[in-house]
Amino acid sequence: MSTTRSLTTPSGVIRFPAYIPVTTFGGKYPLDRLIQPYLPRLAPAVMVSHHYAKQMKQRPRLPVLIDSGGFAALFEGSRILEENGLGILETHLGETPERLSPMDVLEFQEEHADVAFTLDFPIPPSMEEEEASKRQRLSIANAIWAIRNRRRKEMPLYACIQSWDATSAASCAAELARHPFDGFAIGGLVPRARNWELIESIVSAVLAEIDGRPLHVFGLGKPETTATLFEMGVDSVDSSSYVKLAADGKKWSHPDFRLEDPSTPELLNLAIQNLATASDHSLPIQVRQSKEQHLQPF
Secondary structure, three states: OOOOOEEEEOOEEEEOOEEEEEOOOOOOOHHHHHHHHHHHHHOOOEEEEHHHHOOOOOOOOOOEEEEOOHHHHHOOOOEEEEEOOEEEEEEOOOOOOEEEOHHHHHHHHHHHOOEEEOOOOOOOOOOOHHHHHHHHHHHHHHHHHHHHHOOOOOOOEEEEEOOOOHHHHHHHHHHHHOOOOOEEEEOOOHHHOOOHHHHHHHHHHHHOOOOOOOEEEEOOOOHHHHHHHHHHOOOEEEEOHHHHHHHOOOEOOEOOOOOOOOOHHHHHHHHHHHHHHHHOOOOOHHHHHHHHOOOOOO
């Protein structure tokens, strides 16, 4: 596809195809905090889940994409409720249940996001068809509610697509494509990653329905996978794999390489190298020098 495609956001232009790293805020993943100062040099934007974005005290110096955090529907004890035709996510992560509605998500995104994604509910491969259809129906209803109620027109709003095969993906995309979304995003592909034929069929089915508008794919971040998705016509992907691999002492450019008990500077260097490989960027000079010195501290 043409590399001239892009998305204009309040904090800058995202040029496609784009590999967008996932990051978090708060203290749960300290390596994310260490790598964040390097992200503007290596990435066109950053993806943050709604849950972690609520802990963001200072915005990164690049466009911030905020998804709905609907993946929490997969957590033990979580429930998807239907109220007034919309889907509500109830989670039990603490002492008291927390509820997340399309209004909660949109209001937060309009205050903090440069690009927003609608509240959707993932459909695992093993899910019964009745529950899968309910989750898809409520994901569609939430998306339509959001596009009708958004106030910040300059904030691109992507409709999230959940499906279990090409037919259900095409049906969902066709329904959403009737509305003026700025783009679309396919979720639920990570647990299906080993079935590449299925992923290809879902992506192709969606592309055929969305009238050339941008398409994002959640979670598939291996460099070889993203390259194929970009060739198919996907505009952007997001992933936290670059930092998860680093936490294991590994790097994409050398699959047989592994550091045992890496130090904090070594972890940071690995994460930066992995992101540079995934995003096809050259490394910052400090990292190149450290790499030549066998990943010694800066």
